Amino acid sequence: MLEPLFENASIDLKIDGKRIWFYPRISTVICDWPEACTFSLTYKSSNSNYPCHFCLVSKDNLANTCLRKSQAVLRNKENTKKYYDNDTTKEASLEPVYNYFWDIPDLNIYDATVSDRMHHLDLGLYHYQIEFTKELLSKSSINKFNRRIAEIPRHPGLKIFAGGLQSIARLTANEFRDLMKVIVFVVDNLHNKDLSEVYVKWNEMYLLSRLETFKESDLKIFQKAIDDWANLFIKLFQNISGLKFPKLHSWKYHIIDTIRKYGAINGYTTETYESLHKTYVKIPYRLSNKRDVETQIMKMIRRRAIILQKQMEKKYKTSVPLNYTSKLFDFKFSEASEFCEKQKNNSNLNEKMRKAVIMDTDELSNYQSDSGTCYAHTLLVTQIVFAEIVIFQKYRYDIESISI
Template sequence: MAHNIIANPNYKAKIDYTPFREYDASDDTRRWKDFMSGDWAWQQADTISQDPETQGSALVPIILGSDKTTVSVGTGNNEYYPLYASIADRSHSKDDPFWIFRRQLFHSSLSVILSSLKPFMTTHEVMRCGDGHFRCVIYSLGPYIADYEEQLVLSCVVKHWCPKCIAVRTNLDGGCIYRSREHTNFLINELHADILWDEFGLIGDLVPFTNDFPRADIHELLSFDLLHQLIKGAFKDHLVDWVAKYLKAVHGTKQSEEIMSDIDRRIAAVASFSGLRQFPQGRNFKQWTGDDSKVLMKVFLPAIKGHMPQDMVRAFCALLEFCYLVWCNVITEDTMIQIQDALYHFHHYRKIFDTVVPTFSLPRQHLMTHYVDMIRLFGAPNGLCSLITESKHIKAVKEPWRWSNRYNALGQMLVTNQRLDKLAASHVDFDV
C-alpha cells in the first residue's frame, strides 16, 4: 500500500519529501499548515540524518487512524472495526483476563499489520516516486487519528485519565508533564500494577504496539480529534446539555421546556438566504452527526442570548472562538496566542455551570489544553482530524455492508472493497 501511494503519479505534486519550516515574508513569523511543516517531522529527519545507514533519505511517515463503526442499529447493532475483527463468547466478556487479552490483541494485530515496514525504519529502501525520480526512503510511524476511547486503548491508559500527560484524573485542569515511552516503561518496571492504575492511570499488563518500532512513542503520536473532542464533545455533549440542565434547575421543568421551545423556534427561524442550514425542528433531530453539530454551532449562540446568564453566553462564545481558530488551514504565531486566550476565557466563564453540573476534569475538554503543542508538532489540525476516518466508514464499511446479503458479511465486504480499488486504479490508468 505504501509503495502504491508513493509511486502514484497523481500525488507527484502533493507529496513533501522533506520537512520544512514556513515563515511569513512580511514579519518573519512562523506558519503551520501541512503536516511536514510541524516540528515532529523535522525532529524525525534530524534523527535519521544522524545514522550513516539512513542519512539523506526521504522521510515517509505512516499516519494511522481507526474507529469502530456500527452498520445497522435496527438489525442487531452490527459493529465492524476497520483494523481487526474478533469473535468472543459473551459469557467471558466481563472477565479481566479476557478484557486484557482483547486489548492486547488489538496491539498485536497492529504490530503484525505494520511489521513489513519495520526493516525499512532503520535501513533505507530505494523507491521510484510518482514524479519519476528514485529516492531512498525511511518509514516512520506517524500521528494516530482516534477518538478519546480509542486513544485510551492505544496508550494503555485508564478511563478518565489523559493519554497525553500524567495529570491526576481528579484535577486534569491543573496541568502536568507529558507522558513518554521511557517514563511509562520505567514506571511499569518499578511499580506494582495497583499503584500504576490508581496513581498514574496506566494498565501495566498491556504493551503498546509502538514499542515494537523505532522512534515511536504512542503518547506523542496521539493526534487531534476535532470531531469528538470539540464538535460532539465540548459543544454538544457538554455545553448544549448543560444549558438544558441549568434551565431545569433554575426555572423548573415546565418553564424550562418553554424556554427550550423558544430556543428551538429561534434556531428554526434562520433565513434561507443567509447560506446557513435550516433546522425546522430546532435541535431535536434524531441523530447528531458531525455536520449537524458544525452547522448548529453557527446559530446556537444568538438562539440562547437573553435566556441564559451573560457568563454562559461568554463561555459559548469562547469555545466557538477556540474551535474556529483551530479549524484554520494556516495557523500563525498570532493565531496561537488567540487560541490560548480563547481557552483561558472558556475555562474562566464555564465555572458558572458548576451550579448544576461539575465542569472540571473532563478528559475531552482537558485535551484542548494540548492543542497548541500538537499544532507545533503536527501542523494545522484539519489535516489530522477524525472526520477523515468517519467519512471513510461510509464507502469502506457501511455501503459494502448494505450491498451484502448480511450473512457472513465481512468476506463479501472485503471483496467489494477490492473490486472498487481495482476500478479506481483502472480509471487512473485510463486517464493517463
C-alpha cells in the same frame, strides 16, 4: 511492514507502479480519546486516577485552569516504563502490559496520539456544551429554544432542524457545525449573557483551530481564545456535571504544544477518513441484506468506482471539416473596406449576403479590437488562408577565453 521501524532501516515500496525508497517513521496517530488510550495503554475511564494519556494529571484537576507544570508531568517512555518495571502501573493508570511502541526509535507514543478535532470538538466538547445548555434551561426556555431552531428559514448548505433539537445523540459532526452557525442567536436571552457568550467564544476558538498555518503570534491568540472559552464553560456548567473530561484538559493544556510539534490541526484530522467510512462502509452496509456483507460491500464499491471512472473520462468530439463546394471570392483583411464597397452592388449575391457586407464605418469597432484584430462576426468569408511566414531569431554568444 513495521519491521524496519525497529531496525531503523529503509524499505522499497511499490505505489502506482513506481518503486519508492524511503525510511518509514510513525509521525502521528490520529484517533479519538478511547483509541488514544489503547495505543498508550492507559485506563479508558475519566474516573481513573490519571485519565489523561498525554500527562500525569490527577482526575481532580481535569477542570483546573491554573495548573502548574509539576501537576501535569508529561508521559514518556522512561517514566511510564518505570511503573511497568516496578509493577506499579496502577499508580499511573497504566495497563500492566509491555507497550509495543516503546521499542520504536524516535517515537513518544504519548504525544504522538494527537487530538482529532472532529471527535474532540464537534462530537465531544460541543456535544457536551449543548447537552449541558439544555439541562441549564427551564422547561419554558427549552421550548423556546426548540421553536427558534425550527423557525430558522432554509438556506443552501445549512441543515434545517424542523422539529427543533429534541435529541442530539445521533447528530453528525456536519450537523453540529451547522448548529454553530445559528445557535448564538437561538440561546440569546434564554438564560444570561454568559450563555450567549460561551457560544461566541466557542466559534472564535473553533475558527482559529481551522487555520492552515500558525505563527507564534497566532498560537498566543489561539491559546487566549481557548482560555476564554474554557473559563466560561467551567463557570456555567461545572455544577451540572463536575466536568471530569480528559478532552477539556488536553484541549486547554496540550493542543498548542501539539501544533508546535506536528503543525496545524488540519493536517491530522479524521474528517476525510470518516467521510470515506460513511460512503464506502456505512451506506453500502445499509444497502446489503446483512448476509456475506463484505462481499456485497466490495461489489458495490467496485461498481461505484467503475461509474466514477466513466464519468471522469474526457470525451473529445472529432471535428469534421466542412466541404466547400465553390469559392465566391477572396480578399485581404487590409482591403476589407474597398472589398465591401465593391460587393454591395454585386448581382451574384443574394439579399442576405448583400446585407452582410453592408456595414457602416461606425460599426467597424464592433467587429474588431486590439489594434485591428478581427473577431468572429464574419458572415461571408468561408475560408481563411494564412501565408506561411518564417521568423528567424538571431542570438549572439560572446565567449571569453579563459586562461588556465
